[in-house]
Amino acid sequence: MQSGSVTFSRHAAAPVNGPAKPQVDSSEDLSPWSPSTADPWDKNKARHLARRAGFGLLPEEVETLERVGHALSIDLYLLVPGQRMPERGSYLLKTGEIVNLQNYTHQVAVWLYLMANSPWQLQEKMALFWHDHFATGTGSVPAVELIARSINLYRQRGMRSFRELVIRVASDPAMLYFLDNRLSTVRNPNENFARELLELHLMGVGNGYTEADIKDAARCFTGWSCAQDYVQFNTRTHDYGPKTVLGKSIDNSSLGRTEQAVIKDGTDVIDAALAHPATAKYVAKKIWEYFVYEAPSDTLVDQLAARWRAANYDIRTLMETILRSRAFFSTRAMRANIKNPVEYVVWPLRTLDVASNIRFLRVTNRFLQMGLPLLNYSGPDGLPDGQAWINSQNLINRTNFAEELIERRTRWQNSYLACGFDPEREILRKNLDTSTPVAIVDHFLDILIDGDVPPAVRQNLIQYMTATDNGTRNWNYAGNKTRELTQKVAGLVHLILALPEAHIN
Amino acid sequence: MAIRPSRRQVLAGGLGATAALPLLRTPRLPRWLRSKEIYASSLSYKKLVIVQLVGANDWINNLVDPDEPTYAAARPTISLPKASMVRLDSTLPYHLHPELMPFKRLYDKGWLTMLPGIGYPVPNYSHFRSMDIWSEADPGARNVQRGWLADFLDNAYVGNDPITALDIERSLNRVFYGHPVPVVRNPDSFQFETDPATSVDKNVELAQIEQNAQFVRAAPNANLKFVADSLGRVPADSRLLTTIGSTYTPRATYPTVDPRLASDLQLCARYITGGLTTPIYQVSSGGWDTHANQVDATNRAGGRHGPLLAAMSGCIEAFLLDLDAWGAADEVLVMVWSEFGRRVGENGNLGCDHGHAGIAYLAGKLIKKPGIQSPLPAWTSVQPPYDKANFLHTVDFRSLYGTILEDYWGVDSAKVLGQKWAGLGLV
Numbered sequence: 001m002q003s004g005s006v007t008f009s010r011h012a013a014a015p016v017n018g019p020a021k022p023q024v025d026s027s028e029d030l031s032p033w034s035p036s037t038a039d040p041w042d043k044n045k046a047r048h049l050a051r052r053a054g055f056g057l058l059p060e061e062v063e064t065l066e067r068v069g070h071a072l073s074i075d076l077y078l079l080v081p082g083q084r085m086p087e088r089g090s091y092l093l094k095t096g097e098i099v100n101l102q103n104y105t106h107q108v109a110v111w112l113y114l115m116a117n118s119p120w121q122l123q124e125k126m127a128l129f130w131h132d133h134f135a136t137g138t139g140s141v142p143a144v145e146l147i148a149r150s151i152n153l154y155r156q157r158g159m160r161s162f163r164e165l166v167i168r169v170a171s172d173p174a175m176l177y178f179l180d181n182r183l184s185t186v187r188n189p190n191e192n193f194a195r196e197l198l199e200l201h202l203m204g205v206g207n208g209y210t211e212a213d214i215k216d217a218a219r220c221f222t223g224w225s226c227a228q229d230y231v232q233f234n235t236r237t238h239d240y241g242p243k244t245v246l247g248k249s250i251d252n253s254s255l256g257r258t259e260q261a262v263i264k265d266g267t268d269v270i271d272a273a274l275a276h277p278a279t280a281k282y283v284a285k286k287i288w289e290y291f292v293y294e295a296p297s298d299t300l301v302d303q304l305a306a307r308w309r310a311a312n313y314d315i316r317t318l319m320e321t322i323l324r325s326r327a328f329f330s331t332r333a334m335r336a337n338i339k340n341p342v343e344y345v346v347w348p349l350r351t352l353d354v355a356s357n358i359r360f361l362r363v364t365n366r367f368l369q370m371g372l373p374l375l376n377y378s379g380p381d382g383l384p385d386g387q388a389w390i391n392s393q394n395l396i397n398r399t400n401f402a403e404e405l406i407e408r409r410t411r412w413q414n415s416y417l418a419c420g421f422d423p424e425r426e427i428l429r430k431n432l433d434t435s436t437p438v439a440i441v442d443h444f445l446d447i448l449i450d451g452d453v454p455p456a457v458r459q460n461l462i463q464y465m466t467a468t469d470n471g472t473r474n475w476n477y478a479g480n481k482t483r484e485l486t487q488k489v490a491g492l493v494h495l496i497l498a499l500p501e502a503h504i505n
Numbered sequence: 506m507a508i509r510p511s512r513r514q515v516l517a518g519g520l521g522a523t524a525a526l527p528l529l530r531t532p533r534l535p536r537w538l539r540s541k542e543i544y545a546s547s548l549s550y551k552k553l554v555i556v557q558l559v560g561a562n563d564w565i566n567n568l569v570d571p572d573e574p575t576y577a578a579a580r581p582t583i584s585l586p587k588a589s590m591v592r593l594d595s596t597l598p599y600h601l602h603p604e605l606m607p608f609k610r611l612y613d614k615g616w617l618t619m620l621p622g623i624g625y626p627v628p629n630y631s632h633f634r635s636m637d638i639w640s641e642a643d644p645g646a647r648n649v650q651r652g653w654l655a656d657f658l659d660n661a662y663v664g665n666d667p668i669t670a671l672d673i674e675r676s677l678n679r680v681f682y683g684h685p686v687p688v689v690r691n692p693d694s695f696q697f698e699t700d701p702a703t704s705v706d707k708n709v710e711l712a713q714i715e716q717n718a719q720f721v722r723a724a725p726n727a728n729l730k731f732v733a734d735s736l737g738r739v740p741a742d743s744r745l746l747t748t749i750g751s752t753y754t755p756r757a758t759y760p761t762v763d764p765r766l767a768s769d770l771q772l773c774a775r776y777i778t779g780g781l782t783t784p785i786y787q788v789s790s791g792g793w794d795t796h797a798n799q800v801d802a803t804n805r806a807g808g809r810h811g812p813l814l815a816a817m818s819g820c821i822e823a824f825l826l827d828l829d830a831w832g833a834a835d836e837v838l839v840m841v842w843s844e845f846g847r848r849v850g851e852n853g854n855l856g857c858d859h860g861h862a863g864i865a866y867l868a869g870k871l872i873k874k875p876g877i878q879s880p881l882p883a884w885t886s887v888q889p890p891y892d893k894a895n896f897l898h899t900v901d902f903r904s905l906y907g908t909i910l911e912d913y914w915g916v917d918s919a920k921v922l923g924q925k926w927a928g929l930g931l932v
Binding site: 188373388399454495499 | 672696858
């Protein structure tokens with residue numbers, strides 16, 4: 001399969017002259033990756049791109065990416081139109097479900113629906129990242145619609161200027177509520193937002209700011225408030241005195257007691273932090289760990305941060321550097337991360353073609369048991385990624401979601417709205433050999449987890465296809481045995497989604 | 506100034522002399538060998554139930570002398586009126602928050618120890634950094650690599666409990682980082698399901714989920730290995746945790762103000778009374794970050810803080826009475842902590858910002874030294890402006906850990922904390 005894919009690729013490698021170069025470690029190389037005979041563009045790389053820059057693809061879409069080559073595939077992901085979604089009222093999903101956007105669970109369902117169905121996958125993935133980075137929750141925000149509005153902000157601004165994004169977030173009602181800044185006044189400056197702005201949004205804990213910086217930054221943001229759901233820059237509660245943040249003196253008294261002065265004081269804090277070397281490193285490292293692999297070297301982070309600052313903190317440029325890099329396609333990055341709950345839930349919906357015909361309110365109930373309180377973080381620091389998602393209760397909840405996903409004619413199908421998983425789809429599409437279970441097992445292992453399992457697991461699954469609790473059955477699915485075949489294929493998919501490899505992204 | 510070795514470096518073999526002679530370090534014996542040679546019989550550890558108050562409990566409004574003039578001066582809108590408070594006893598000037606009545610009853614029984622002023626030398630006002638410091642038991646901690654209880658389980662614990670600790674939370678607590686333990690919230694959902702339409706395959710499917718996770722991976726990266734290890738252990742844990750204590754019913758009335766905390770502690774009670782020998786249980790309560798509306802403008806015992814204290818103290822009292830009614834209170838200690846205290850003065854939003862010294866509580870029938878067992882920070886030590894002032898710590902949080910390790914479990918605290926922290930003789 002691998003050598004064949006090179007032939008089909010429009011970006012086939014240039015002929016290699018002379019002896020093959022020894023394999024070098026590309027895991028820290030930010031220069032653009034291009035295919036070679038030894039390292040071709042293939043389905044696994046296309047799926048890697050699809051899982052990281054999005055939430056996976058249908059098998060035939062993976063085949064398309066394989067055909068069009070890596071450069072165009074990455075282009076497709078970088079296309080982010082920045083469209084808004086409805087925040088209020090009610091909404092009809094294409095699954096036939098009517099959702100009420102005042103309702104928290106319904107809002108989560110709409111977002112899961114979008115992540116599973118949106119053609120702009122990186123837009124949703126980036127929004128998911130920024131939502132964790134600028135975490136808010138309904139605990140201190142009066143309405144979930146306000147948090148939905150923040151997600152729209154990330155959709156629209158999440159791939160543009162980081163400076164503008166941070167300013168928008170600082171003046172976003174959800175954030176003004178969540179970190180109490182709407183109450184911060186010259187007489188009673190509230191440090192909560194200023195502290196988390198430096199600590200969590202920009203510089204990272206303890207990275208070069210002092211308590212005095214936080215106190216003065218809090219004074220700069222006094223008067224950044226909101227009335228119901230619109231930002232208000234209050235000229236009467238702002239502290240116009242001179243301040244010093246990160247060694248930079250901030251004094252906009254020349255602007256008078258105006259909204260401009262209120263705004264400028266706040267944006268001056270953000271600019272002071274953006275000029276500090278810690279900020280680009282801290283945020284770029286976090287993005288790298290989310291999209292590529294954990295614990296990158298300081299050298300790599302320094303390079304990435306330098307490029308990002310040179311690009312004036314343009315997020316799209318940073319993402320393009322990352323997705324095109326040799327490091328992104330290195331063995332250190334491929335199948336190295338742990339799926340977060342959204343990735344674990346949305347990926348099979350997309351891969352198994354149930355994203356448009358499943359009941360998302362039901363998916364949401366399952367999803368909310370996996371440890372990620374989407375739209376409802378309790379603390380401003382988001383949640384730790386990677387191994388922190390994995391514990392026994394969450395693994396049980398994930399695996400039981402996978403089980404419900406493949407159930408036929410039982411729970412999903414008690415409504416005519418939902419058709420659920422069709423076990424015959426792939427068999428018919430690929431005209432798989434059903435005379436033995438081997439081709440079916442190999443095909444599903446391939447499309448779901450890149451075929452990356454120990455031989456003993458593969459043998460076990462083949463064995464499963466022919467066995468029942470009552471003993472071994474002969475593999476004979478010709479003719480009228482279709483119903484047993486589909487039941488076994490559904491069970492097979494459940495067992496694959498229950499493998500440790502299924503939690504690896 | 507000499508570089509202070511971190512706790513991690515000390516445990517890893519230390520700097521200086523030991524680092525220069527790495528060959529002198531004796532390799533650790535595998536656990537099965539240690540337990541056979543040194544400890545012929547299995548040890549049964551007394552049980553520790555940790556209640557973490559996430560967000561920083563404003564301890565000043567937990568326990569205060571309301572006649573102290575600076576208290577009212579620093580907190581004109583959030584100080585508690587003396588008349589509403591609960592006096593601890595007639596010999597002391599200190600009063601408890603009106604909603605801490607359950608703690609007053611525990612105090613009267615001699616079941617409650619208070620450690621006001623608990624903290625660490627150099628204040629850190631970040632929740633996350635401070636939780637790292639407490640969780641790693643290292644004042645220099647930045648990001649938790651290994652929690653102190655992970656080190657207890659790996660370096661000091663010698664029992665053979667099938668489950669060494671249970672985390673009754675949404676996700677693994679930082680104190681267990683490095684030694685993952687089962688995270689359970691609802692035992693009924695703590696098992697794998699199969700398709701009811703194909704029940705003929707149920708057993709083979711359940712067996713495959715378990716087996717397939719346990720096959721050796723050729724060259725797993727750390728994440729795959731971690732997932733496979735966690736997944737492979739689930740079925741055995743599931744069998745134990747879904748069956749043990751299934752006939753438990755509470756024998757005390759838990760308050761309903763925080764149903765989550767009540768049900769989490771009831772789950773602890775179910776396992777403890779059901780005979781699970783697991784020594785460590787972790788639960789938590791969130792929402793303590795009271796920058797605003799800590800008190801209600803018209804009712805200072807209300808607001809956000811009052812109900813939190815009512816739920817916390819009420820659930821702990823009910824939990825201990827429940828265990829006592831089951832005859833299991835003699836082997837259980839509850840430890841309550843929060844990452845730091847709050848600012849001396851209020852911030853003008855009916856709340857207060859992050860501070861330094863906090864308070865910890867120990868509760869249980871086996872308390873030896875009840876009452877206030879650390880010096881209260883002195884009001885004379887703070888000056889206006891009070892919204893910028895902090896109390897310094899009067900007792901190091903590692904003394905609390907030393908108390909648990911040395912006094913309660915009888916293990917060498919140096920093995921866990923990197924240096925000896927003598928216990929306070931409280932239990």
